[in-house]
Amino acid sequence: MTIPNQHRRSTSALLFLPICFLLLTGMVAAAPDGVFGHESLDELLSAVEAQAQQDPQKALATLESALAELELDEQPEAAVKLLNRRAELLRDQGETEQALLALELAEDLAVQLDDPVPAVQVQQMRGTIYLDRADFDRALEINMAVLNQAQALAHAELEAAARNAIGNIYFSLEQPERARRFYRAAAEIYEELDSRERLGSLLGNIGNTYNSEGRYQEALPYQRQSLRIARQEGREIGAAYQLINLCNTLWLLERMEDARGYCREGIPLLEDAGHYRALHFALNLMGDLRVAEGDPEAALSYLLRALEIAREMDSPRLREASHGDLSSLYETLGDYQAALEHARAQFEAHHEVMDSERQQRIVELEQSYEAELRRQEITAREAEISRLELESELKEASLRERQTLMLVAFSLFVATAIVALLLWRGYMLRRRSSRRIEEKNRELNEALKTISRLARQDPLTGLANRRRLMEVLKSELSRRHRTGAPLTLALGDIDYFKQLNDQYGHQVGDQILMGLAKRMRSCLRESDLLCRWGGEEFLILMPETDAEEARLAMEKVCAAVAAKPFETDAGPVEVTITFGVASVRGDDFKSAVRVADRAMYAGKHQGRNRVMVRIEGGDAE
Structure with a gap:
């Protein structure tokens, strides 16, 4: 469902309003009995859905616990569904970077499945996240592709979800009539599927399109029916969104008292559920209501709370609106100094948004330009081949035609038939050339995707490389600033690795590195990032983890590494590893790496196969 635009708000504010999409929980299939202490995967997801209505953080914790117990490579289908739901919860709380990281892992697992539907569901969720970030071009491209795939697979629920998402994109682009067409098509599918919950969400969306056109009285019946269905189905979050929709519509109709009642009922529900983007909109709307009622002093507390949320979410778009x-x-209020300070802050936030978007657009244009040059090169080469083949065929046709002119009427008939045949062959040649060009284009697109992935991945172990680590570090530092949670890293070095290489050769050394990477990754949380730092060194970034927790985690890794030999071409080889642990203070990641490096080498001197934590006054094991 969508949060509507306001009649007196600027267009730029409209583009940043949060959008709540239809939940994908109905798309999952049952897993084997006894999964995670539940009878089925459906039962687990139902429990998560119930928790999400009251406490999204608890729902996230349930998912992380289930993922920790799951063997991802052995049960990829279940893992994809859990990761997809985790990404949805993170998206609803504004954690879009973490949501995209979860989808990256889900995408890698989805390609292992024979069923193409989970991979399409991952892409559909990715499209909703790009829309939430106001990246409309990419969101539309993804959802149009999902719609085509859903129709090819005859998957009605996926098709309806894609049509709803496309409607949300056009709504955000202030094209309500086009958005309404997609919403109505999705509603018809959900009506056929007898899905009242999703149909109710679509009705609210349709009502908001009428609001955008100034047809407020026509919006009310849709929003009220949507609220009624949400309450009948026990969907508190869905009801909260429709309460805010009704508040906005009644305010536009200048029914201030009724509007205020709906806002006051919806705001606590959004706050309890942690849907902060929608809450930001609702608080600003409540502030506008108080101003319209002639009480600007009362409006101030709502607008200041909205600004606090925008800062906590580190969203320049929301800061600009606030x-x-x-x-x-x-x-x-006559406080012109404060008005000037906020105007300056609005300009700075706007500049930050535009600068970020401009840089992203430049990158996209450069990539598009390079891809287009390659496509043109392939097209020109294939066209030249086609031209030469066609010229050859036409020369043969001309020769045969001159010969047939010497014959009688029957020969003329034969010549005509030959010309027609040659024209048909030329047509078929052009069709084959066109198919070859399309195939080359597909190969080029796949190559570009592979290059992008390899740029962030160590080619030997498949782990993240330094570039990927720095991207994730930036996101974790930003989140740490908002939450105050600790951030710790561990630097590990394989013991006597040079001697192993000298004794067995580099091929065996590479086998040890690959086996060690897989064994270490199986011991870590999904939120921990394991990176090949260089040679035989590995760096592990552990969010929301203090030094003592990190030490215990690394002792578990050390024990797993030393538990049994690694199978290589030279036979079983025993391997140990030594770790140094350090907390990241402030934003000084490099200092933390140096501290962990010193702690690791202290561990080397004390006998190896151990974990050392660097503390004030010395090292501690």
Whole structure:
């Protein structure tokens, strides 16, 4: 469902309003009995869904616990569904980077499956996240592809979800009539499937399109029916969104008292559920209501809370909207100094948004330009081949035609038939050339995807490389600033690796590195990032983990590595590893690496196969 635009708000504010999409929980199939202490995977996801309505953080913890117990490579189908649901919860709380990381792992597992549907579901979720980040071009491209795949697979639920998402994109682009066409098509599918929950969400979306056109009275019946269905189905979050929709519509109809009642009922539900983007919109709307009622002093607390949320989410788009509202309010209150400060902050946030979007667009244009040059090169080469083949065929046709002119009427008939045949062959040649060009284009696109993946992946072990680590580190530091959670890293070095290489050769050394990477990864959480730092060194980034917790985790890794020999071409080889652990202070990642490096070498000097934590005054094992 969507949160609507406001009649008196700017277009830029509209583009940043949060969008709540239809849940994908109905798309999952049952897993084997006895999974994670539940009778089925469906039962687990139902429990997560119930928790998400009251406490999204608890729902996330349930998913992480289930993923920790799951052998991802042995049960990829179940893992894909759990990771997809985790990404959805993270998206709803504004953690889009973490959501995309979960989808990357889900995508890698989905390609192992014979069924193409889970991979398409992962792409559909990715499209909703790009829309939530206002990356409309990419979101539309992904969801159009999902719609085509869903129709080819005759998968009605996927088709409806894609049509709803495309409607949300056009709604955000202020094209309500086009959005309504996609919403109605999705609603018809859900009506045929007898899915009242999803049909209710679509009705709210349709109502919001009428609001965008100033047809407020026509919006009310859709939103009220959507609220009624959400309450009948026990969907508190869905009801919260429709309460805010009704608040907005009644405010636009200047029914202030009724509007305020709906907002006051919906805001606590959104706050309890942790849907902060929608909460930001609702608080700003409540502030506008108080201003319209002639009480700007009361509006100030709502707008300041909205600004606090925008800062906590580190969203320049939401900060821009909040600073703009506060600047106008302080001007109304006569505090021109505060109005000027917020106007400046609004300009800075706007500049940050535009600068980020411009850089992203430049990267996309460069990639598109390079791909187009390669396509043109392939097209020109294939066209030249086709031209030469066609010229050869036409020369043969001309020769045969001159010969047939010497014959009588029957020969003329034969000549005509030959010309027609040659024209048909030329047509078929052009068709074959066109198919070859399309095949080359597909190969080029796959090559570009492979290059992008390899740029962030160590080619030997398949682990993240330094570039990928730095991308994730930036996101984790930003999240740590918001939450205050600890961030710890561990630097590990294989003991006597040079001697192993000298004794058995580099091929055996490579086999040890690959086996060690797989064994270490099986001991870590899904949120921990394992990176090949260089040679025989590995770096592990552990969010929301203090030094003592990291030490215990690395002792588990050391024990797993030393538990049994690694099978190689030279036979079983015993291997141990030594770790140094250090906490990241502030944003100084490099200092933390140096501290962990010193702790690791202290462990080497004390006998290896151990974990050392660097503390003030010395090292501690």
